[in-house]
Structure formats: structure tokens, C-alpha cells
Amino acid sequence: MTDTLVTRKDAQAVVRPAGDVVAASVPELRTAMRGAIKEGVQELVVDLANVQMVDSTGLGLLIAAHNSLRKAGGRLSVIHASEEIVDLFKTMRIHQHFSVSGE
Amino acid sequence: MSAPNLEDDLVQDYLAECREHVATIEADLLAIEQGGAEIDEQLVNRVFRAAHSIKGGAGFFDLVKIRELAHKTENVLDLIRSRQMAPTPEIVSILLLAFDKLRELIQNHRESNQADIGEFVAALTGLMEDHLGADEKPSVHEQATIAGPQAGSRIQISAFDLHQARRGGKCIYLIEYDLIHDIQRRGKTPWEVLKSLIECGTILETVMDLGSAGTLDDEPSNQLLLEVLYATLLEPDLIGELVEVPPERVRLIEKNGSVKTLADPAPAPAPAAALPIAPTPPATTVSPPPAAVLPEALPAKAASTPAPPAETTIRLNVGLLDSLMTLAGELVLSRNQLNESLARNDERGIRSGAQRMSMVTSELQEVVTLTRMQPVGSLFGKFSRIVRDLARDLGKDIQLKVEGSEVEIDKTILEGLSDPLTHMVRNAVDHGIELPAERLAAAKTAAGTIKLGASHQAGQVVIEIADDGRGLAMEKVAASAAAKGLVTPEQLQTMSGRDKMALIFLPSVSTADQVSDLSDAASAWMSSRPT
Numbered sequence: 202m203t204d205t206l207v208t209r210k211d212a213q214a215v216v217r218p219a220g221d222v223v224a225a226s227v228p229e230l231r232t233a234m235r236g237a238i239k240e241g242v243q244e245l246v247v248d249l250a251n252v253q254m255v256d257s258t259g260l261g262l263l264i265a266a267h268n269s270l271r272k273a274g275g276r277l278s279v280i281h282a283s284e285e286i287v288d289l290f291k292t293m294r295i296h297q298h299f300s301v302s303g304e
Numbered sequence: 305m306s307a308p309n310l311e312d313d314l315v316q317d318y319l320a321e322c323r324e325h326v327a328t329i330e331a332d333l334l335a336i337e338q339g340g341a342e343i344d345e346q347l348v349n350r351v352f353r354a355a356h357s358i359k360g361g362a363g364f365f366d367l368v369k370i371r372e373l374a375h376k377t378e379n380v381l382d383l384i385r386s387r388q389m390a391p392t393p394e395i396v397s398i399l400l401l402a403f404d405k406l407r408e409l410i411q412n413h414r415e416s417n418q419a420d421i422g423e424f425v426a427a428l429t430g431l432m433e434d435h436l437g438a439d440e441k442p443s444v445h446e447q448a449t450i451a452g453p454q455a456g457s458r459i460q461i462s463a464f465d466l467h468q469a470r471r472g473g474k475c476i477y478l479i480e481y482d483l484i485h486d487i488q489r490r491g492k493t494p495w496e497v498l499k500s501l502i503e504c505g506t507i508l509e510t511v512m513d514l515g516s517a518g519t520l521d522d523e524p525s526n527q528l529l530l531e532v533l534y535a536t537l538l539e540p541d542l543i544g545e546l547v548e549v550p551p552e553r554v555r556l557i558e559k560n561g562s563v564k565t566l567a568d569p570a571p572a573p574a575p576a577a578a579l580p581i582a583p584t585p586p587a588t589t590v591s592p593p594p595a596a597v598l599p600e601a602l603p604a605k606a607a608s609t610p611a612p613p614a615e616t617t618i619r620l621n622v623g624l625l626d627s628l629m630t631l632a633g634e635l636v637l638s639r640n641q642l643n644e645s646l647a648r649n650d651e652r653g654i655r656s657g658a659q660r661m662s663m664v665t666s667e668l669q670e671v672v673t674l675t676r677m678q679p680v681g682s683l684f685g686k687f688s689r690i691v692r693d694l695a696r697d698l699g700k701d702i703q704l705k706v707e708g709s710e711v712e713i714d715k716t717i718l719e720g721l722s723d724p725l726t727h728m729v730r731n732a733v734d735h736g737i738e739l740p741a742e743r744l745a746a747a748k749t750a751a752g753t754i755k756l757g758a759s760h761q762a763g764q765v766v767i768e769i770a771d772d773g774r775g776l777a778m779e780k781v782a783a784s785a786a787a788k789g790l791v792t793p794e795q796l797q798t799m800s801g802r803d804k805m806a807l808i809f810l811p812s813v814s815t816a817d818q819v820s821d822l823s824d825a826a827s828a829w830m831s832s833r834p835t
Contacts, residue, residue, distance in 0.1 A: 231520060234520055235520040238520065256487075256488060256493045257483035257484050257493070257528060258484070258488060261483065261517045261524070262524075265519050265520050265522070265525065268514060268518065268519045268520075269519040269521065286495075289494060292507060293510050298512075298514060
């Protein structure tokens with residue numbers, strides 16, 4: 202399993218998890234995101250290109266990231282989400298809180 | 305270049321055609337309403353096609369608002385045509401109002417693109433969204449708020465959706481999931497759980513408690529709350545099979561709005577659940593609920609808008625037009641004959657030419673007068689709508705019978721008749737015909753009848769208006785006139801019944817205990833008095 206890829210550009214960071222956003226990968230992702238926000242990232246983009254599945258802890262992580270960014274005046278967006286993940290976010294009305302776009 | 309003129313002509317033709325369509329649509333819609341569920345397809349098709357051609361032309365001339373409104377009415381008519389929607393009085397009312405607006409837009413077509421048709425479009429869209437009976441319609445614009453288990457959590461859903469979701473005997477549940485405990489710990493993913501819900505019912509609304517996730521700086525949260533408003537056929541004793549959450553977190557939303565926790569051991573009927581569904585009345589400030597407001601808006605509007613400008617075009621019988629042409633031709637011939645005779649100084653020729661000319665002129669005048677004659681039906685036609693709308697407002701059941709629609713009257717007289725006749729018809733509806741209960745009590749049919757008739761009598765046209773209502777209270781009329789000092793009590797003693805009734809025509813005499821705004825009796829009778 203390759204590592205999470207974090208690309209920084211000014212106040213923007215793109216986090217691209219190497220695999221599914223699930224209980225096993227959440228701690229590492231959490232650290233990466235927290236680090237980015239600490240360094241002043243305002244715009245955090247989570248690129249789900251390699252992700253097939255998001256479980257409950259994964260959802261919790263994304264929402265926690267959204268909450269943290271909001272506190273810091275920034276915003277979260279999710280890109281390259283699979284159709285199923287977009288459906289999940291829409292059913293949960295999460296897409297009303299941060300931007301979610303598909304593949 | 306004549307292009308702009310040509311286009312102007314085209315627009316004028318189109319507008320004239322629209323006016324004709326709108327005029328026939330009203331009568332057709334009322335007939336459709338009369339028919340109720342027994343849909344006369346030809347009739348609906350005719351209205352549909354009229355709306356369709358208004359739409360088509362509007363598209364061509366870039367009259368966007370006319371086009372949009374016509375399009376919406378067309379959609380609704382399509383539903384009626386395909387029997388997906390029954391033409392209830394409420395639906396017909398909305399259609400009538402929409403066509404009223406269309407007429408107004410067509411009247412001012414230049415400004416029409418700036419007109420606000422939002423409420424009409426919304427009302428028509430509302431009709432399309434629910435193909436339900438009209439009594440359920442107001443719920444489209446009502447919001448139901450369902451209080452969630454946590455303080456402050458609220459699920460907003462339109463009462464209409466809630467109602468729709470119940471159809472077919474479905475139960476509505478408010479399920480509170482903890483994504484961590486109820487899903488993660490059971491080795492499932494949120495998507496699997498939601499998918500299983502979707503397979504057995506409908507997810508109406510969800511609310512994620514974002515706060516429960518904490519922030520990245522907090523300890524990873526071991527709770528993530530999601531509320532799901534769910535409609536399914538599964539009964540409360542079976543829902544547990546599908547929804548794997550502790551029963552105390554599944555609530556059944558009952559029809560009357562009360563909320564019952566499934567685990568409820570009867571004695572503790574959660575006090576907090578007493579008022580959970582509070583229908584917050586009409587569409588919380590955003591937009592007024594058009595379906596509910598429109599019908600009331602009409603009478604006020606009808607009263608405030610000045611009479612529409614008189615028609616600028618009239619329909620002419622082709623036969624009449626032909627005889628006009630013939631007469632014009634003959635006139636030219638006679639003139640030529642006369643000119644020739646004058647040139648030849650042929651006195652006999654001049655005499656006969658003048659005679660011929662005089663004959664043709666008289667005939668021409670006669671025929672031209674005829675072109676101004678319009679069937680009284682064009683005037684009577686508008687009363688079906690007036691009677692219908694007023695009767696509905698007043699809760700009366702009234703049939704309008706029209707006789708002698710084909711009788712022709714000069715256009716000017718017809719126009720002059722419009723106001724007094726309207727007053728009289730309104731009077732008959734307002735004061736004449738009793739409420740259905742009163743009528744039944746008086747051994748009459750519940751439905752009252754107003755008769756409007758026109759006939760030729762001894763070279764005159766007689767317009768008759770009659771109702772089978774409560775009649776004129778002669779003594780009340782007399783007393784009112786005496787109280788106003790218009791006649792003396794002595795005069796009254798010698799008056800015949802007929803004369804006493806005629807007192808109603810004097811200004812400010814009224815039999816109504818209270819003068820309603822609907823028809824100011826005195827002014828109405830004044831304007832309808834024969835002069």
C-alpha cells in the first residue's frame with residue numbers, strides 16, 4: 202500500500218489517499234490533514250481517485266476535517282468520488298455542507 | 305424595408321388569434337369542470353391545442369413569459385387529457401387564473417417579458433407535482449417540522465411529501481443511527497445500510513449531526529449520528545429486522561403527527577414527543593403559497609382592474625362580407641353610370657343613376673349596421689365564469705341557464721349592457737339565491753338557477769334575467785324607501801305592489817340588512833334601471 206499523497210500549493214492542499222478511507226487508514230489520513238491545516242491550509246481537497254469505499258470512521262474523518270476547516274475559516278472539498286460515494290454523500294445530505302464532485 | 309412592418313403584422317395576427325383562443329378556453333374549461341371525471345377528450349384536446357398554439361407563437365416572437373405560462377398550462381392540461389389528473393374546481397380555478405394572466409400578458413405583449421408570473425408558474429407546477437385530489441393540495445406548501453431526538457435537531461419536510469410517502473399504507477419512521485456503533489461495529493458500511501433501506505422503502509430526508517464528528521484536533525469520535533426519515537411498508541413489529549438499531553431509537557411518526565418510540569413501554573409516552581410535528585404554516589416566509597392564495601386573489605383583482613379595453617377586432621360572417629363586396633361593386637357601377645350620364649348631360653340617365661345609387665347606399669348602410677351586430681352569447685358567455693367564481697366564494701350551488709345566445713345586438717349596446725348585467729347577475733348570486741341549506745328548508749332544490757335570456761319581441765330585443773331565489777321583500781323595500789324619506793307613508797298606502805317593488809330602483813334603497821361589498825345593491829339597481 203502506497204502512502205497518502207499530499208500536494209501543497211499556497212493555501213491549498215490536495216490529499217489523495219492511496220486506498221479506501223476506512224478505519225485502518227483513517228489515523229494516518231487524520232494526521233496528514235491535521236498537519237496541513239496547522240500549516241495554514243485553507244482549502245483542503247480530498248481526492249478520492251483511488252478510493253472504492255468510505256466507512257463510518259472515514260465519514261467521521263471527512264466531517265471532522267470539514268468542522269476543523271470551518272473553524273479556521275477554510276473549506277473542504279471532495280473530488281473524484283466514485284458514483285457510489287457521491288450517492289452516499291447525497292443521501293446523507295453531506296454534499297450540502299461541502300462540495301462533492303464525481304469522477 | 306417592410307420587414308419590421310411585416311413582423312408587426314404577424315405579431316398582430318398572432319395576438320388576435322391568441323385573444324380568440326383565450327376567449328374560447330374559458331368556456332371550454334368551465335365545461336371541463338362541469339364534466340368532472342367524465343372527461344370529454346375532444347374538449348380537453350381543444351384547450352390543449354389552444355394553449356399549445358399560444359405557446360408556439362410566443363416562442364416564435366420571443367415572448368418568453370407568455371411562452372412559459374402557456375407551456376405550464378399545457379402540461380397541466382396534458383395530465384388532465386391523459387386522465388392522470390381530474391379537473392376538480394380547484395385545478396380549473398388555477399387554470400382559469402393562469403389564462404386570465406395570459407390574456408393580460410397578451411394585452412400588453414410588449415411589456416410581457418418583464419411581467420412577474422412566478423406565482424402562476426408555481427401554482428401550475430404544484431399541480432403537476434401532485435396528481436392528487438385537490439383537498440390534499442395545500443399541503444404542497446406546508447412544511448412539517450419533525451423534532452429529532454436530540455434537542456435542536458429538526459427535520460424539515462413538506463407536509464405534502466410526508467403525505468405522499470404515506471400512500472399505499474406506508475409507515476413513516478424516524479431512525480437515529482450511530483454510524484460508529486450501529487454500522488461500523490457491526491462490520492457494515494454506511495452505503496450498505498442505506499442501500500438496504502432504499503430497497504425496502506424510501507429515504508425521505510436525512511440529517512447528519514456534523515457536530516458529533518468533532519474536529520481533527522479532538523479525539524477520534526466514537527459517535528456519529530445520522531437521523532433518517534424513512535417510509536416503508538414494514539410494520540413496526542417488522543422494522544427491527546431491517547433496521548439494526550436499538551428499538552428506542554426508532555420512532556414511528558403517526559398520521560396525526562404524534563411520535564411513538566417503538567421500544568415504548570406504554571407508561572412513558574415520551575413527553576417531549578407531544579408536539580413533534582408542528583406544521584409550520586405556509587411556506588415559511590419564502591414564497592406565498594400560490595395554490596392557496598390565488599383563488600382569493602381573483603375577485604379583488606377583478607374589481608380593481610378597470611374594464612379591459614374594448615375589442616379592436618370583430619369576427620365577421622363571410623356571407624356578410626361578400627354582400628358588402630357586392631354592394632361596393634354596385635356602388636362603383638352606379639357612380640360610373642352617373643358620371644357618364646352627367647358627361648352626356650342625359651337627364652334620364654342621371655335620374656336613374658341617382659336612384660340606383662340611393663338604393664345601393666341604403667342597402668350598404670343596412671349591411672354595415674349588420675356587421676356591428678354581435679350575438680348576445682358573446683356577452684352572456686362571460687357570466688358562467690362570474691357565477692361560478694362567486695357561487696364558490698359564497699358556498700352556493702348555482703346553475704346558469706342561458707337562452708337566446710344567438711340573438712344579435714349592436715356591438716355598442718352589447719358593450720353598454722355588460723356592466724348593468726354584471727351587477728344584476730352578481731346581485732342574483734349574492735342576494736337572490738339562498739344557501740343550499742336554506743333552499744332545502746324552503747322545499748327547493750339545493751342548486752339555484754339563474755336564467756339569462758334574450759329574445760326578439762315586436763322588433764325589440766328583450767333581455768331577461770331571472771333567479772329562483774328568495775325574491776324581493778316588497779315591504780322591506782317600501783319601508784327602506786319611507787325611512788329614507790323618498791316616499792311618504794301615505795303614498796305607500798295607495799301604492800300597488802308593483803310600484804312598491806319599483807322603489808328598489810331609487811338611490812340608496814336596500815333590502816339587505818348589511819350591504820356587502822360583493823354587490824352594493826343600491827348602485828346596482830340604479831345602473832340596471834331601464835331608462
